Every structure is written in C-alpha cells, then in structure tokens.
Amino acid sequence: MTFAVVAEELRKRYGDTEALAGFDLTVPEGTVHGLLGPNGAGKSTAVRILTTLLRADSGRAEVAGLDVATRGPEVRHRIGLVGQNAALDEILNGRQNLEMFGRLHHLGARQARARAADLLEQFALTDAENKPVGQYSGGMRRRLDLAAGMILMPAVLFLDEPTTGLDPRARAEVWESVRALVTTGTTVLLTTQYLEEADQLAGRVSVIDSGRTIANGTPDELKGMIGGDRIDLTLRDPRDMPAAAAALARVSTAEPHLDPDTRRISAPVRQRITALTEVVRALNEAAVTAEDIAVRRPTLDEVFLHLTGTAGTPQNPPRPDHHSHNGTEEAA
Amino acid sequence: MTTPVPPIPRTPAARLRWALADGWTVTRRDLTHWRHRPGDVAVALLFPVLMVLMFGYLLGGGIAVPGGGDYREFLMPGMFAMTMLFGIETTFAAVATDAARGVTDRFRSLPMAPSAVVTGRATADMTHSTLGLAVMIGCGLAVGWRSHGDAGDTLLAIALLLLLRLAFLWIGIYLGLLARGPESLAAVQILVWPVGFLSNAFVPTATMPAWLGTLAEWNPLSSTVTAVRALFGNPGTGDSWIAQHALPMAVAWPALLIAIFFPLSVRCYRRLDR
Incomplete structure (x- = not known):
C-alpha cells in the first residue's frame, strides 16, 4: 500500500x-x-x-x-x-x-x-x-x-x-x-x-x-471498542422511570443511565434484537408506556469519552443523546 | 483532470521570473481592490486634503513661520510627510486582515515565491502612496504652495518622501504581522497621530517647550520635512544641528528604520505559525 x-x-x-x-x-x-x-x-x-x-x-x-x-x-x-x-x-x-x-x-x-x-x-x-x-x-x-x-x-x-x-x-x-x-x-x-x-x-x-x-x-471499529449497541428509551411519564429502568436492567450489560429531565433511559446491550424484544415485553408487563424506543450504535462522542475520559468540546453541536455519556462510562 | 502541473523553477533566472510574476499577481489583487472599492481609495486620498484645509485656513492663521513666510508654504511639506505616515495604517490594515483571515497562510502553502507576498504588498502600497502624494501636490498647488527649487531638487524631495514611506511600509508590515487582527488599527492610529504631531510638520518646533522641541526635531518625520522644505525652497527650516543636517538625516533615518523593521518583518513572517 x-x-x-x-x-x-x-x-x-x-x-x-x-x-x-x-x-x-x-x-x-x-x-x-x-x-x-x-x-x-x-x-x-x-x-x-x-x-x-x-x-x-x-x-x-x-x-x-x-x-x-x-x-x-x-x-x-x-x-x-x-x-x-x-x-x-x-x-x-x-x-x-x-x-x-x-x-x-x-x-x-x-x-x-x-x-x-x-x-x-x-x-x-x-x-x-x-x-x-x-x-x-x-x-x-x-x-x-x-x-x-x-x-x-x-x-x-x-x-x-x-x-x-x-x-x-x-x-x-x-x-x-x-x-x-x-x-x-x-x-x-x-x-x-x-x-x-x-x-x-x-x-x-x-x-x-x-x-x-x-x-x-474505522468509525465502526472505534464504536466497537466501547462494546456493543445501546438501547435508548424515552418515557411518556417520568414516574415510570424506576420500573422502566428495572426492565432495561434485565438485558443490559451495565447499569442503565437515567435522565429525568428528558425522561430518557439508556443502557448498553449485547444481542440487539433479542434485547429489544425482551425490553418491550418487560415494559408491557409493567404497564409502562414508552414514547420512543430505539437500538443504536454508539456515537463517536461516546467513543471519544471512553478513550480520553473527557467529553467532547463545548463547540460540539448539541446532540439528543448527549445525556447518555455517564451511562457509557459505566458500560466501559 | 487535464490541468497540467507547471514545473518547479530550478535555475535562478526561472526563480526570479516566478518571483516577479507572483509579486505582480499579489499587486494586481490590491489594484483590483481599488476598482471594487473606489470610495475607500477616495477617502484615503482626500483625508490629507481635508487636513490641509483645516490647518491651512482654520488653524494656520495663528501660527507664525520663523523667519517669516506663508504658512501654507510651510505646511505643505509637513502634509506630504504626514501622507506618507498615514500609509502605515493602510499597510497595517491590509497585512493584519490577511494574517487574521488565513490568507497569508494560504499563500504560504502555495507553490508561489515566498517573497511575492511582501513585494506585492510593497508595490501596491508604494503605488497608493505615490498617487496620494500626487493628489497632495495638486492640492498644494491649489492652495498656493510652490516648489521654488529646480527640477532636480524637486524630484529629490519627492524621492525622500517616498523613501520615508518605504520605511513606514516595513513598520506597517511588522505591526500587521504582530497584531494578527485588523481590530488593533485603532491602536496603530493612536501611535501614528502623536508621531505626526510631535514633529515640525504643522508648527515650528521653536514654539514648543525646549525639551519637547528637541524631541520633535529628532523625530524621523521632521528630518524629512526639513529636508523637503529646503529642497522645495519653502520657509521654516530651522537652525539646530539636526535641522542643519536634515538632508543626510532624511536618508539616514529611513535607512535605520528599514534596517530595524525589514529583518523583524521577515522573522515575524517566517514565524507566523506561532
């Protein structure tokens, strides 16, 4: 080459x-x-x-x-x-x-x-x-x-x-x-x-x-370094947070990260589809309504945080998943 | 793509050709500015004219020329030198803007002759100041100033003024590179005005307190003004030692300034990356 x-x-x-x-x-x-x-x-x-x-x-x-x-x-x-x-x-x-x-x-x-x-x-x-x-x-x-x-x-x-x-x-x-x-x-x-x-x-x-x-x-390799995909869950009612966290904890590889302000919970998982099915079933059982649920690859933001121990610079454009940083660190 | 890559010059002659061509490209850029912003050029050219009217007609009535003589005859050589001094601001603003915008860095990353950035600037600014001087001479003739010297003396006086401008060019480039932003123009103006007024350009130094008068006489600007007054045959040349030696000093001062600020500018340009 x-x-x-x-x-x-x-x-x-x-x-x-x-x-x-x-x-x-x-x-x-x-x-x-x-x-x-x-x-x-x-x-x-x-x-x-x-x-x-x-x-x-x-x-x-x-x-x-x-x-x-x-x-x-x-x-x-x-x-x-x-x-x-x-x-x-x-x-x-x-x-x-x-x-x-x-x-x-x-x-x-x-x-x-x-x-x-x-x-x-x-x-x-x-x-x-x-x-x-x-x-x-x-x-x-x-x-x-x-x-x-x-x-x-x-x-x-x-x-x-x-x-x-x-x-x-x-x-x-x-x-x-x-x-x-x-x-x-x-x-x-x-x-x-x-x-x-x-x-x-x-x-x-x-x-x-x-x-x-x-x-x-490659961007994918770097993302792989911090271990697997993440499930992001947004709730309708903030009072459901503990129940939803418990449901997510059943499949996640680390403690879920809770952000009450955005009613979001985020956690790293291994088997993305199995985990998603499992979480949906657990939420149904607990009668928790999710506004949004998604499996995603980690962002380079999270990779950077993982590698350097510091968050990206303040000039970074605000990102919806910014709050999941702490969860990532625990996952690492 | 079909754009051919021109060969790199290997011989000194080819290098010189590149340096001249690149210098001209950079000069042309400035001349094109004039076409795009004629208002800016007009203001820069007419500002000293305004000062002539202000001093010649509003304030000049109260100023006596030593040894007698017309104040406007006394004033014009001072105003010619002031026009050269104002050139520092033009040079500074252009250099500082390019450095701040990254244009200077882009030039430095191009396969162009490194000297062209400076020679181009120098050619454009000297052209600008020559034009400015021509406008001022026209203005002087209109308000009753004359050169009483012969053609040789008159041309020598003009050459001395442009030599002073060349010295100020390097000060402008140095300050412009040092400042790294056109915002400091106000600071340069604050520097330029006292230098202009603490001289014999507007009033005879004899009217100042003794120590201030001496300081004013040793201002490089004053030597050029005195020399030019003598060559033009205008009044108020003074009789101190430095005034008696105005002609050699009008060469020595700019030479000294160039000897200081040319190497400083080159060093600063090379170390722009700091």
Whole structure:
C-alpha cells in the first residue's frame, strides 16, 4: 500500500505547551482520513507541519512521498490546504479569487481563467461568480475555499475543520462537496472536532489527544471498542422511570443511565434484537408506556469519552443523546 | 483532470521570473481592490486634503513661520510627510486582515515565491502612496504652495518622501504581522497621530517647550520635512544641528528604520505559525 501521508514521532513545543508529543499517522492513498480531537489536541499543529507552514521540533513527515522538512516547495505543489477560516479575499469576487490562486499556481492567465470557470461550476458557484466574496453566505465561502484548495487537483487535500461555525445546512453542503472530491482520487486528511463529521466523511479515523494519537480505526471499529449497541428509551411519564429502568436492567450489560429531565433511559446491550424484544415485553408487563424506543450504535462522542475520559468540546453541536455519556462510562 | 502541473523553477533566472510574476499577481489583487472599492481609495486620498484645509485656513492663521513666510508654504511639506505616515495604517490594515483571515497562510502553502507576498504588498502600497502624494501636490498647488527649487531638487524631495514611506511600509508590515487582527488599527492610529504631531510638520518646533522641541526635531518625520522644505525652497527650516543636517538625516533615518523593521518583518513572517 502506498501512503499519501506519513508522520513519525512528530514533536512540537510552544513554550511550556507540548502541542505534539510524538504524533504518528499513516494515511493510505485515495482515502479520507479523519483526525478527531478536541480544541488544543494538536490537530492544527499537525496539519501545519504537514503543509510546510510549520517546522517540527523533531520527528519526520512525508506527504505524497516527499519529506516536508527538506522538499517544501515540491510538497506545496502537490497539496491543497483549506484552513479553519475561509482564506479568501473578501473584496474580490469569487472568480477573481480563483483566478488569483490559479496564477499563483503558475497556470498562466488563460488556464487560470479556464480552471476558475470549471471549479465555479463544479462547486455550484457560477451564479455568484461576480459577487464580492464578502457578500457570500458561510456555505458558499467554504465551497469557494474548497475550490481554491483544488486548483491543481492536489494529491493530498488538507481540510482543517472545514465546517466549524457553519449552520447545519451549510455543513451538509460542504460535506457533499467533499464527498464529490473524494471520487476524483484525491487523498483527504480532515481534522474535525465534530464527531459526526468524521463519521460522515472519513473511512478511517485517528483520535488525537494532548498531541498524541490514542486510537486508530474505522468509525465502526472505534464504536466497537466501547462494546456493543445501546438501547435508548424515552418515557411518556417520568414516574415510570424506576420500573422502566428495572426492565432495561434485565438485558443490559451495565447499569442503565437515567435522565429525568428528558425522561430518557439508556443502557448498553449485547444481542440487539433479542434485547429489544425482551425490553418491550418487560415494559408491557409493567404497564409502562414508552414514547420512543430505539437500538443504536454508539456515537463517536461516546467513543471519544471512553478513550480520553473527557467529553467532547463545548463547540460540539448539541446532540439528543448527549445525556447518555455517564451511562457509557459505566458500560466501559 | 487535464490541468497540467507547471514545473518547479530550478535555475535562478526561472526563480526570479516566478518571483516577479507572483509579486505582480499579489499587486494586481490590491489594484483590483481599488476598482471594487473606489470610495475607500477616495477617502484615503482626500483625508490629507481635508487636513490641509483645516490647518491651512482654520488653524494656520495663528501660527507664525520663523523667519517669516506663508504658512501654507510651510505646511505643505509637513502634509506630504504626514501622507506618507498615514500609509502605515493602510499597510497595517491590509497585512493584519490577511494574517487574521488565513490568507497569508494560504499563500504560504502555495507553490508561489515566498517573497511575492511582501513585494506585492510593497508595490501596491508604494503605488497608493505615490498617487496620494500626487493628489497632495495638486492640492498644494491649489492652495498656493510652490516648489521654488529646480527640477532636480524637486524630484529629490519627492524621492525622500517616498523613501520615508518605504520605511513606514516595513513598520506597517511588522505591526500587521504582530497584531494578527485588523481590530488593533485603532491602536496603530493612536501611535501614528502623536508621531505626526510631535514633529515640525504643522508648527515650528521653536514654539514648543525646549525639551519637547528637541524631541520633535529628532523625530524621523521632521528630518524629512526639513529636508523637503529646503529642497522645495519653502520657509521654516530651522537652525539646530539636526535641522542643519536634515538632508543626510532624511536618508539616514529611513535607512535605520528599514534596517530595524525589514529583518523583524521577515522573522515575524517566517514565524507566523506561532
């Protein structure tokens, strides 16, 4: 297997803070790899080193088979970087932005113009090409930003938190664009603190915390690490909580977690269908009415909590199953 | 896809060609800004004109020029230098905005000549200031200012003003990189105004308390103003040691500022990732 990105024992220190403390990563060519971690975990530092913006204190990294420390100019030819901010000129319009970046890739005037037109069409921005970017919506900006990162069809595209600060609709738009890019064969390294995002886009995920990779795997493998599925139960009447908890406890592998505010009970189970049937029967016997009952895979949120012992960052979008965290910890 | 990947320049000549082409692309970006925001450019160009009217007609009546002479003849060289000084704000705002938005980082991640970010900025800002100076010269001629020097002296005076602007360019770039956000523009303005007023641009230093007058005379801005007054044949050049040596000092001061702030800017640009 050929690797598009290899990082070995990368270290970077800022004063007293160790941003990277022996960071390892391998990303096979043509895949989407998620780098998942909270704010300050070292994700951006890793990306900055891999994109030649920053020099590591020690360790080694290769991008597209080239050492980032010694062959920076060549690396910059083969990568695209879409950073946390939409790094665009707000006064220029969309077309002028792409033409400028095309020229800075030395495409020449005519080719830069043609490439800009292609990309505007590919990212559904042709209608807005003559509008100053300052007037673009958040989602349009990000799409233009992605387009600017794709000028030369990079071998590796780095997306550093591509949807931070976007509303759900704009986030879905960006996800769609990223999925389309992947079909062109580009390797994508995606950093995110949105666990759902890694789940949606990445084939493999590395969980990073305090400058170190603490887990690797497919989203499903990571979820499997914390053991099985979960049953979520929402009750109509909060007074039924104890009875329902008792019913759930009969099949769960750990103490059910109760959240009286949302009238929810959540517990890990092994045999998903058998367990579900059993719980429904027990609820009937106890004459408890459930408003909603569901079996689900654990979320990456819960995986993260399990691996690091801390919940995701406050920037994570509020999730309906957030309250089941404590239960997960017990299950672990 | 069919987009060809251009080869990486290997020879010094090819590298220089890239550096020039990239610098021009970055310059063009700024020139395109002018087209998109003509109002901003007009305000920047006309603000010093407003100051000329304010000082020349409202306040100037109360200011006596040492050795006699017309106040507006005295004022204009000061205003030319002030126009150069205001350039710090233009440079600062542009550099700080790019750094904060991540545009500078994107440039640094592109296969472009690293120097182009700076040479492009410098070309655009110097063009802007040259235009600003032309507007001010037009304004000066309209309010009765004249250059009484010969063509050579007049051109040398203009060159000295632009040299001062080049020195301020590096201060602007350095502060812009240091600030990492355009919000600190107010702080830069607070810095710029006292530097402007604590000089001989508007009033003769003889009217200030002795120690303040000395400080004002040693302001780099004052040396350029005095030198330019002398070259234009305008009144109020003063007779202290520093005023007597205004011409070499008008070269030495900007050279010193560039010697300090050029390396600082380069270092700051390289370490942007901090």
